[in-house]
Amino acid sequence: MAVEVELFGQFAVGRQAHLMLEASPGMTAREIALDLGLSPEEIGLVSIDGVLCELEEAVPGDCRLCFFPPMTGG
Amino acid sequence: MKLLRVDMRERKVRSEPVPETYQHQGGRGLTAAILLGETDPTADALGPRNKLIVAPGLLGGTGVSTAGRLSIGAKSPLTGGVKEANAGGNAGDTLARHDFKAIIVEDQAEPDGFYVLHVSRDGAELVPAGAAQGRGTYASAEWLWKEFGEGCTILSIGQAGEFRLTGAAIAVTGEGEQRSNIAARGGLGGVMGSKGLKAIVIDKAQGQSVPLAEPNLFRAAMKRFALELTNDPKLGPKGGTHMYGTAAITAAVNEMGSLPTRSFSDGSFEQAGGLRGEHLRETVLKRQGRIGTRCMPGCVIACRNVYVDDAGQPLVGTLQYETIALVGSNLGLGDLDDVARLNYMCNDFGLDTIETGAALGVLIEAGLAAFGDFEGITALLLQVGQGTPLGRLIGSGAAACGRAYGIRRVPVVMGQAMPGYDPRSLKGNGVTYATSPQGADHTAGNAFGARNQVNPLGIEGQRQLSLKLQIISAMLDSTGLCLFARPPVIADPQLMVDMLNGRFGWGWSTADLDAANRAILRTELEFNRRAGITPAQHRIPEYMRREPLAPHNVVFDVPDSELDAVFDEL
Numbered sequence: 348m349a350v351e352v353e354l355f356g357q358f359a360v361g362r363q364a365h366l367m368l369e370a371s372p373g374m375t376a377r378e379i380a381l382d383l384g385l386s387p388e389e390i391g392l393v394s395i396d397g398v399l400c401e402l403e404e405a406v407p408g409d410c411r412l413c414f415f416p417p418m419t420g421g
Numbered sequence: 422m423k424l425l426r427v428d429m430r431e432r433k434v435r436s437e438p439v440p441e442t443y444q445h446q447g448g449r450g451l452t453a454a455i456l457l458g459e460t461d462p463t464a465d466a467l468g469p470r471n472k473l474i475v476a477p478g479l480l481g482g483t484g485v486s487t488a489g490r491l492s493i494g495a496k497s498p499l500t501g502g503v504k505e506a507n508a509g510g511n512a513g514d515t516l517a518r519h520d521f522k523a524i525i526v527e528d529q530a531e532p533d534g535f536y537v538l539h540v541s542r543d544g545a546e547l548v549p550a551g552a553a554q555g556r557g558t559y560a561s562a563e564w565l566w567k568e569f570g571e572g573c574t575i576l577s578i579g580q581a582g583e584f585r586l587t588g589a590a591i592a593v594t595g596e597g598e599q600r601s602n603i604a605a606r607g608g609l610g611g612v613m614g615s616k617g618l619k620a621i622v623i624d625k626a627q628g629q630s631v632p633l634a635e636p637n638l639f640r641a642a643m644k645r646f647a648l649e650l651t652n653d654p655k656l657g658p659k660g661g662t663h664m665y666g667t668a669a670i671t672a673a674v675n676e677m678g679s680l681p682t683r684s685f686s687d688g689s690f691e692q693a694g695g696l697r698g699e700h701l702r703e704t705v706l707k708r709q710g711r712i713g714t715r716c717m718p719g720c721v722i723a724c725r726n727v728y729v730d731d732a733g734q735p736l737v738g739t740l741q742y743e744t745i746a747l748v749g750s751n752l753g754l755g756d757l758d759d760v761a762r763l764n765y766m767c768n769d770f771g772l773d774t775i776e777t778g779a780a781l782g783v784l785i786e787a788g789l790a791a792f793g794d795f796e797g798i799t800a801l802l803l804q805v806g807q808g809t810p811l812g813r814l815i816g817s818g819a820a821a822c823g824r825a826y827g828i829r830r831v832p833v834v835m836g837q838a839m840p841g842y843d844p845r846s847l848k849g850n851g852v853t854y855a856t857s858p859q860g861a862d863h864t865a866g867n868a869f870g871a872r873n874q875v876n877p878l879g880i881e882g883q884r885q886l887s888l889k890l891q892i893i894s895a896m897l898d899s900t901g902l903c904l905f906a907r908p909p910v911i912a913d914p915q916l917m918v919d920m921l922n923g924r925f926g927w928g929w930s931t932a933d934l935d936a937a938n939r940a941i942l943r944t945e946l947e948f949n950r951r952a953g954i955t956p957a958q959h960r961i962p963e964y965m966r967r968e969p970l971a972p973h974n975v976v977f978d979v980p981d982s983e984l985d986a987v988f989d990e991l
């Protein structure tokens with residue numbers, strides 16, 4: 348299944364920021380992060396189609412998955 | 422420490438000892454206590470009985486990282502309630518080192534007379550504003566530096582403040598030629614203008630330091646605080662706040678569907694890529710501007726930037742998230758150069774970019790320009806400086822514009838424009854807007870940072886979250902700390918207690934600190950109650966409860982009963 352992935356902030360430094368992946372059914376956000384070389388401990392925020400989710404959440408097909416580093420609002 | 426009282430009518434200045442009731446107060450807590458203790462909450466906010474109070478935080482002047490913020494308070498002509506707005510720059514640090522706990526500006530000068538308050542080591546005096554009158558904040562600072570010396574710190578209003586507009590702000594200078602630290606919210610620039618006070622000039626506090634009651638305790642806590650900020654993954658040298666500034670969150674807010682877009686009619690903006698912190702950093706570095714500078718002496722976070730044009734000339738410093746949201750996506754503008762130019766104009770006229778961006782959005786809905794039309798929007802904004810009737814309306818804020826043009830989609834609470842988080846998809850902020858004595862003000866309790874603990878799209882837990890955040894904000898605003906510096910003192914309140922005990926020798930416990938923070942909110946709520954503010958004035962606008970916001974198609978649905986219960990456990 349196709350998953351659109353976008354990396355933000357420092358995660359995009361030295362990596363491709365926007366890519367399309369073929370993911371296996373049932374694959375979690377954590378597994379995709381690891382495949383991309385992201386350390387789960389360094390991830391501040393994950394969203395699927397704009398809705399915040401846990402790293403353990405299974406990623407549906409045809410979705411947009413975003414990884415953000417830790418961040419804070421003023 | 423001393424209080425400096427300024428009588429604008431008699432043009433007399435006197436210093437006096439700090440009464441016992443104010444001893445444990447600083448910053449926002451002190452401005453609220455003085456307003457409740459010394460003014461009639463029903464007084465005309467732009468009249469002689471209101472007071473403008475300028476106060477460093479409790480830790481001002483000590484060298485604690487980020488603790489140099491300056492609180493400015495008065496009854497707000499915009500909300501009709503209590504107001505505190507704070508800014509970085511050098512003033513908080515310098516005033517504290519001059520041993521002033523607060524400057525209290527009272528009464529009013531003769532009509533159209535404008536003065537400068539000059540504060541020096543030996544005292545203070547009022548002098549005519551001279552050529553500063555009629556100028557914007559940038560030119561005023563230039564002229565005042567020539568008159569009083571380049572090292573002075575300057576607080577000034579622009580044309581908007583001189584016109585006593587309710588969206589007017591106060592600009593505070595910082596290190597070097599930094600002139601764009603803004604105490605923005607609530608129309609405090611209009612209050613300063615109503616007093617006939619164009620500027621406050623504060624001499625350098627060279628060689629002066631604040632006394633420490635327990636130096637060893639203080640220094641150990643201060644050092645640990647700075648170390649923890651530096652080690653924080655969000656705030657340290659490799660953290661997003663330092664690398665991308667406050668704009669680090671633009672993409673996340675957009676992704677969450679909470680980015681004000683085209684006058685709060687959408688929650689995500691198709692051109693948001695051009696407004697992101699990542700793009701800001703890349704652009705500024707490519708053009709040889711500056712990233713990762715500080716707005717206050719000793720700040721280890723250093724989130725400030727100097728945004729430059731393609732010739733390397735400064736357009737504005739610093740370009741921040743709230744401005745990017747309200748003057749960018751909210752107006753359909755996706756080019757940071759355009760946002761920076763509008764930001765400069767707002768700063769120079771002495772306007773709150775949040776209020777002004779919301780006002781312009783309302784006027785666009787009324788047909789006076791088009792979303793994305795930079796030239797049309799610029800032409801509208803220029804009128805503020807020119808003092809035309811329409812310009813004065815824009816400078817009076819979003820609610821005034823909505824009333825004048827019959828627009829009912831006006832994103833305000835208590836008459837004050839919402840900042841860069843649509844409350845329909847970040848409901849915790851909606852609860853803060855709808856309950857804070859400060860009105861729609863994210864700095865009173867921003868739930869964005871708690872998005873992992875409470876679902877921003879849900880109702881459950883928002884009431885408790887907002888109260889917790891409002892108490893924390895009261896603490897930060899009263900000690901002079903930047904909101905970004907909250908993680909270490911939330912994780913370990915004893916750290917804050919040690920810094921306060923080390924500075925003042927109070928022997929406080931964490932329970933004493935918590936009680937003091939809660940008391941600040943109680944004081945503000947009592948002021949508003951006496952001012953006649955009711956729950957109805959706090960409600961989120963009706964259209965946001967009825968019209969779903971894309972992309973999540975959600976309304977603000979936190980029940981009124983939940984909102985009315987926020988302070989039950991205060």
